[in-house]
Each structure stands twice: as C-alpha cells, then as structure tokens.
Amino acid sequence: MLHIYCPYCEELREEEEFHPKGQAHITRPADPDACxxxxxxxxxxxxxxxxxxxxxxxxxxxxxRKFFNVTRNTVTYEILETYPMGEQPRFTAxxxxxxPADQLNDAQQEPSRQEGVHV
Amino acid sequence: xxxxxxxxxxxxxxxxxxxxERQWRNPTPKKQYDVVIVxxxxxxxxxxxxLAKEHGITNVAVVEKGxxxxxxxxxxxxxxxxxxxxxxxxxxxxxSMKLWEGLSQDLNYNVMFxxxxxxxxxxxxxxxxxxxxxxxxxxxxxxDSEVLTPEQIQAIVPVMDCSKNARYxxxxxxxxxxxxxARHDAVAWGFARAADALGVDILQNTExxxxxIRDGRIYGVHTNRGDIExxxxxxxxxxxxxxxxxxxxxxxxxxxxPLQALVSEPLKPVLxxxxxSNHVHGYISQTxxxxxVIGAGIDGYNGYGQRGSYPTVExxxxxxxxxxxxxxxxxxxxxxxxxxxxxxxxxxxxSATPVKxxxxxxxxxxGGFKATPGSGHVFAWTLAKNQAHPIAAPFSINRFHTGALVxxxxxxxxxx
Ligand SMILES: Cc1cc2nc3c(=O)[nH]c(=O)nc-3n(C[C@H](O)[C@H](O)[C@H](O)COP(=O)(O)OP(=O)(O)OC[C@H]3O[C@@H](n4cnc5c(N)ncnc54)[C@H](O)[C@@H]3O)c2cc1C
Ligand SMILES: [Zn+2]
Numbered sequence: 001m002l003h004i005y006c007p008y009c010e011e012l013r014e015e016e017e018f019h020p021k022g023q024a025h026i027t028r029p030a031d032p033d034a035c036x037x038x039x040x041x042x043x044x045x046x047x048x049x050x051x052x053x054x055x056x057x058x059x060x061x062x063x064x065r066k067f068f069n070v071t072r073n074t075v076t077y078e079i080l081e082t083y084p085m086g087e088q089p090r091f092t093a094x095x096x097x098x099x100p101a102d103q104l105n106d107a108q109q110e111p112s113r114q115e116g117v118h119v
Numbered sequence: 120x121x122x123x124x125x126x127x128x129x130x131x132x133x134x135x136x137x138x139x140e141r142q143w144r145n146p147t148p149k150k151q152y153d154v155v156i157v158x159x160x161x162x163x164x165x166x167x168x169x170l171a172k173e174h175g176i177t178n179v180a181v182v183e184k185g186x187x188x189x190x191x192x193x194x195x196x197x198x199x200x201x202x203x204x205x206x207x208x209x210x211x212x213x214x215s216m217k218l219w220e221g222l223s224q225d226l227n228y229n230v231m232f233x234x235x236x237x238x239x240x241x242x243x244x245x246x247x248x249x250x251x252x253x254x255x256x257x258x259x260x261x262x263d264s265e266v267l268t269p270e271q272i273q274a275i276v277p278v279m280d281c282s283k284n285a286r287y288x289x290x291x292x293x294x295x296x297x298x299x300x301a302r303h304d305a306v307a308w309g310f311a312r313a314a315d316a317l318g319v320d321i322l323q324n325t326e327x328x329x330x331x332i333r334d335g336r337i338y339g340v341h342t343n344r345g346d347i348e349x350x351x352x353x354x355x356x357x358x359x360x361x362x363x364x365x366x367x368x369x370x371x372x373x374x375x376x377p378l379q380a381l382v383s384e385p386l387k388p389v390l391x392x393x394x395x396s397n398h399v400h401g402y403i404s405q406t407x408x409x410x411x412v413i414g415a416g417i418d419g420y421n422g423y424g425q426r427g428s429y430p431t432v433e434x435x436x437x438x439x440x441x442x443x444x445x446x447x448x449x450x451x452x453x454x455x456x457x458x459x460x461x462x463x464x465x466x467x468x469x470s471a472t473p474v475k476x477x478x479x480x481x482x483x484x485x486g487g488f489k490a491t492p493g494s495g496h497v498f499a500w501t502l503a504k505n506q507a508h509p510i511a512a513p514f515s516i517n518r519f520h521t522g523a524l525v526x527x528x529x530x531x532x533x534x535x
Pocket of ligand 1: 158159162182183185187191196199326355357359378457458459483484485486
C-alpha cells in the first residue's frame, strides 16, 4: 500500500484515498485547431513510460479532491516527492538525488515537501 | 526433433524417463541473422515459429533477457476467447482461435487447450445491452456467441449466487462455447521446441540493450552478449515495449501497469467453465489440478514491479466471494503480477515504426494470451513481406494519428 503525502491536506494518507491520473506536465496545445494530426495524436495518446523516475498526476479523490503531482520510481514504487499543480519537480531522471539548491525556487525548498518522501 | 506420442511415453518408461532429448538447444549467438525477434514470450516464439514454418525464414534468433515465458505468457489467467465487438479485432482473435483449435497437433505438444466455454456476466441493464450488442456483432462475424438467461447460467454454474438478492445481481451473460483455457507455459515451450527444430536460435539470458540504427534504418541490436546484426527486427516485449521504443528513439501510445492474479489450494472439481465479470473486475476458473485461478484488475498507476497492489486484489476477492459464497473459506496459495502494456483503445499494435526494418508487436495489455498463435502468425507474415498482413493492418501505430481507433474497451477493458 502506498502512503501518499497530499500537498494540500499536508498529511500522509493511504493509497485508496487517491486515484492516479497519468503523466504530469502535459500541456494542452494552446490552439488545437492549428495542430497537425501528428501533434494532436501525440498530445492525446503518446506517453513517456519510463522504468524509473516518473512524474504523474494524482487526485485526492476522497479527501480534498484536488489534483497534484507525484515523482515516483516505477520500479521500486518509492515516492520521492509530491508537489502542487503548477510547480516543477525537484527529483528528475537527470537528478535522481534532487536538483542542486541553486536550481530550486523558494517553494521547492520548503521542508514540508520532504515529508512526502516515503518508501 | 524427437516426436511425442503415447508410444514414446511407454518406451521411455522402460528407461525411467531419464533419456528424453532436450526440448531446444542452447546455442551461442551468431554474428548475423535474417530476423531478430526481441522477447521470448509466447508472441515472440510464435512469430519465430511461423517465420520458419510458413515463410521458410529459418536464420532467426529469439533474444530473451530472462527465461522463456518468464514475462506475461506464464503469468496470465489463460483465458482464450474471440468474442470481441469490432470487425477488426474479431477477425484477429478469431484467426487466433482457429489456430488454437489445431495447435497441439501442429506443434506436437500438448498445450492443454480446453474449450470449456467462457461466460461474461452482466450485472446492470447497461451491461446487458452491451452483451446483446456484442453477441449480435459476433454472430454477424461468424463467431459462436449466445446470450444466457440467469436460469441457464445457474444450470451451468450451480455454485454461483444467481439469486435476486445477490450483491451483484446476475441479469444474464454472453457465452462462447468454443472459448476456454490453455496451459500457458506449455504454449511457450511448444512454440520454442517447434521453432528450434526448424533451425531458430533461442537465446535466453540475452538482453537487448540498444539498437543499431543508421540513416533511419535498423541493422542490428546490442545485447549483453555482444552485437547481433539483422536487417529486420521485431520487438515483442509486452510491458517493456516502451523502454525498447525509447532506445530506438520514439514513443508509443502505451503505459505499463501491473496486473495480478492468484491461485488457491487445489479443490475437488467445482467449476468447469470460465466466469468473468467486467463490472466487478473478477474472473475465475479451475485448473485440471484443482486450483482456482483468479484474476484481478490493473493497478491504476504505471509500474514495472512485477507485483500488484493490495487494494486491487482485495477488491477482486470481495467481488468473487459475493458471487461465489462457497469459496469464502478457500485459502490462496500464490499471488503475482505481470506488467501489461495498455493501449488507449484496448487493442494491440502490430506495426512498422519510424525506423525502417524495425517492427513492434505490443499493446496487448491485459488480454493477449488468447492471441498468441494469431499474433505470431500475422506478425511473421508482416516481417517476411515487409508489409502489414491484412488482419494486422488496422492495428498500425498510425491509427493514433489518423483517429481510426478500434475501441474495444467494452470487450477487453478489464476482461482478458
Ligand atoms: C495477471 C495476468 C492475467 C492475464 N490474463 C489473461 C487472460 O486470461 N487471457 C489473455 O488472453 N491474456 C491475459 N493476460 C495478458 C497476456 O498474458 C499477455 O497479453 C501476453 O501473454 C503477452 O505475451 P507476449 O509474448 O507479448 O509477452 P511476454 O510473455 O511478457 O514476453 C515478452 C518478453 O520480452 C522479454 N524482454 C523484455 N525486454 C527485453 C529486452 N530488452 N531484451 C530481451 N528480452 C526482453 C521479457 O523478458 C519477456 O519474456 C494476462 C496478463 C497478466 C499479467
Ligand atoms: Zn488532499
């Protein structure tokens, strides 16, 4: 059972309160009518599917019902961080130990974000 | 190849069954093959077999990172059926069903294909309408398919709670009498043995770590046992297809999820058909040995850990026990997961790729075991002729750009 830290409720809760909602940070094309079939198909259907660090959206379905992002390892299932919508991850495939401090903004340095770390 | 027969069995009994020939060789990789198949699951092995048998292409290697059938081929709940809704998928799965019907003879290997019938239950009015629509579509496609009433269902499965007050009331079911189950590891072994006998090299413990691509064309693979050259490469790697696509420099419309199953201790015969319920994500059958085989739904998140989550299996068992109160005290022996590559339209991808000479056969998700012979058959044709087999053509990766999806969620979404 995963324990997930909801960045809005600021609590660790059990997996069953949440629903995974697929890959995070996919932006809807600003002008869909201007997209080629390729661009639109890529946006709708094509996904990263990595073995290892992945960024995904979850919703706290039977809690606050808000969407947020999770950085999770898809092999060990370790959750490295959870962070609100609109923010960028600290842990990435490029920086599995976390981005260096000079690449982080203030919000990302807040300690509460670390509490989501859970194996 | 040493042929198997009743006479052979009696003969080998005299020497205490100690002198059986190995079922396939363990060759050292050659530098070059005409075709390399990546993935030694049922689909990859079937592809190699039909390449050799139907197209005379025998300079073929099947490259498998682990052992044969260690992937989903021997992790599934072995349901074989062909009652899919759309013409494109019905053609594909029925093609496979016809091959299943002669497979043990063809391979000279008992795959224990048992046509004990498969029933898909309807618990709501909408389920019932979907069942009727699908049964009608099946019949138009020449596939055996019937609608059963609750009374007929009760007669076939006396131990199921078909009463009006059941938690999940049973309003009816679709029924395919020719459907059933097969022994999954025997399918991998049977194809491997028959392919090996025709000259195919089966390379176990050999992992593909990269592709050799020049000017948009494939000319080989990198493996942990050295490079292997081939102008045609077919990837049949199920849950790991996305990882291989990334190595080749493109993405697929796939996500890999854990799907789990479990088996009970052996019981006396109690269930002689296969019962599936899409609505409550449970399906169940009993093996010849007596174990109940139960399959669950997928975990919602992406994952490569070959285990399933506890809430998912708990949900399935709750539903199974509501439908079969008699099983409430049965103990479960083993539980495991496999990584299924799910596609947005719940249909496979059998396709050329942006890299010339590189083909992918994947996206079978939760339901590809039943397609093993058919998938191998049409994929071999595609590789041999460099052109999609007519049955495979609608399953090109282009459909995610043209919009011509084959939406099988109704027949395949959670059912297998
Ligand atoms: C729990 C469960 C229940 C299921 N129930 C059913 C069912 O009842 N009916 C049904 O029809 N289907 C069912 N399925 C789906 C079915 O098992 C699969 O669709 C099918 O077996 C896929 O076969 P395959 O040969 O493509 O994949 P696999 O058997 O997974 O073979 C792929 C192979 O590729 C190898 N590989 C991966 N990467 C590499 C690499 N880099 N180099 C070399 N080799 C590599 C893997 O080791 C693996 O052996 C179920 C699946 C699961 C997990
Ligand atoms: Zn919350």
